[in-house]
Amino acid sequence: MKSYKYKPDYASSLLAKKYEDKGLMLYALALQEEIDDIDTLASTSLTDNFDDKGIDVLHFIPERKIAILIQGYMAKDETKPEAKSSKAANFNTAITWALSQPLGKIPPTIRDHVKELRKAINDGDVDKIIFWYVHNLDESKNVKEELNAVESTAKSFLETHFKGKKVLVSSLEVGNETLEKWYKTKTQTILVDDILETKVEQGGYEISGKGWKAFHTTVSLRWLKEIYDAYKDDLFSANIRDYLGNVEINNAIKQTCTTEPGNFWIYNNGITCLVHKFDYDEGEKKIKLTGISIINGAQTTGAVGAATMADNEGHLPIRFVTLDKADTWRNMILYNNSQNRIFSYDFRSNDEVQKRLRDEFKLIPDTDYTGRRGGTEDIIRRPTNLIRTEKAAISFVAFCGDPYLTYHKKKEIWDDYNYYKYYDSDLTAKHLVFTYSLLVAIEKKKRELRKIFDQGKLTDLQEKEYEFLKRRGGMRLYLSAIGYSIEEILGQKITNTKRLSFGNKSWADSVEIWKDVVDKTIMYCPKLLPGVENGILNKEGVEKALSEFRSSIASQVAGEKAMYDTFKDKIVGLS
Secondary structure, three states: OOOOOHHHHHHOOHHHHHHHHHHHHHHHHHHHHOOOOHHHHHHHHEOOOOOOOOOOEEEEEHHHOEEEEEEEEOOOOOOOOOOOHHHHOHHHHHHHHHHOOOHHHOOHHHHHHHHHHHHHHHOOOOOEEEEEEEEOOOOOHHHHHHHHHHHHHHHHHHHHHOOOOOOEEEEEEEOHHHHHHHHHHHHOOOOEEEEEEEEOOOOEEEEEEOOEEEEEEEEEHHHHHHHHHHHHHHHHOOOOOOOOOOOHHHHHHHHHHHHOHHHHHHHOOOEEEEOOEEEEEOOOOEEEEEEEEEEEOHHHHHHHHHOOOOOOOOEEEEEEEEEOOHHHHHHHHHHHOOOOOOOHHHHHOOOHHHHHHHHHHOOOOOOEEOOOOOOHHHHOOOOOOEEOHHHHHHHHHHHOOOHHHHHHOHHHHHOHHHHHHHOOOOOOHHHHHHHHHHHHHHHHHHHHHHHHHHOOOOOHHHHHHHHHHHOOOHHHHHHHHHHHOHHHHHOOOOOOHHHOEOOOOOHHHHHHHHHHHHHHHHHHHHHHHHHHOOOOOOHHHHHHHHHHHHHHHHHHHHHOHHHHHHHHHOOEOOO
8 A cells, every 4th residue: 555645744733633534625725725824724714514515615715816615535444445436526516505506595504605605706706616625545537537527517507607707617636646746845845756867968067065066067958848748747846836838938938949949048048957966977978867856947848848849959058956955945946936925924024013023022932923934844834832924913903903804805914004004113922912812712712612513512502602603704703893892801991902912921821811701702792793794794784793792791791800800910001
């Protein structure tokens, strides 16, 4: 039986333990989409799998106008030859409910997800839907055929119920092979481990430095085309982007290959390859390579691979590099490419506020804050004490009273107007711990209710609480409601909420401090329902819901004075 490297890594992760049979779907999504904050991903994209009509996960990628629908299957017997194709066929049920059934008939567990999907299609915010079937077995022809049928069904429903909307449909079986490839892509630089040889008739020269060695030479376009035909995108495992196809510059490269191959060397800057090892035979004028990944030159390689070669083949400059240390190749990849995936908050990572916050976080025990993204391995091995930049911003801005911005327009948090409104000299690392830990405490409460739900022991009130927290945007509105009611909770006027904190407490300790407040106030979440009827779209509904919640909190505090006084005693920053 084949051994897969991703499996022991996944099995030992907190993710597998925390989310059990749902964990593999989240793991796959986090790997492919480079999502660091899996808890937030779970809270917004999981449907909780009760009466979900074949939709286990619905995830939106707004910047690419993509919706990913995931159906999962975890086989207890991992020696089975393939996953159930009938499980993939459940997507046909999912398509029916997601695209055609009246909203009133759709189960509450997925109603908000379906509303958001339909609105995104109608508004032009989703122009591609991808169906993933994620499982822990080997991939098979039977599943692929079933997924092809799913694509046809989806296309038919879209044409019928969303006339005039151009929405592409595709599917993907994400089993052992795909998960292994994604895992290696994130953790292993060179996927192509074969031994390759090529003539270097023009000769070349070797150069070296601390921790690296390189050989600069010239190879034929024919050889580059041959290895691209053999390995395709695996050649770019250490590159930031793959071949982009028929864009203007690539068409020009193909044209040169066909009409002026002899001039290719002077027209092109060449490519850079990372290899495990190279051996140059000066007498034979050839070089032997162990492993290869093209880290700069994906467009050149893809264009040459797609070109029609003339008889008089051309050449291009190339350098083969070996490295001793992982951090060296990370920097090499970074500096050889300017197309790294950029998130909106990356543009703020080095401003004065973020620098100051990072310095302040160094003084808080067992709590780390980067103010910027880390390496790709963070997706798999996430430090348990790390406060993620984006999640911290979401918790803080929602606490300040703008759940709409954090849910629908979270990238705009980092625009000048909003950033300077919220990230000012009053904001401290201790306050970010204060709001971040509240969001984590709410997420934790939802997981607790889910466990009781799985045991079939929810009371009527707990069922209402759980139903609210499952609503898309519900947890952020609840957090905002606590922020909106903080004066009632603390029993006094607060001149500047950014000064509130638990002092020098770690974020994990802070989560425990919030526990009593969350346990007491969650019973009033049903009063927030008008704010999430359309996924926090109705601002008037949000404002009314927050006022209703605050009024209820004021009454509760009077009857639970001892508990709220205990909470207040732990607050620093009261005027």
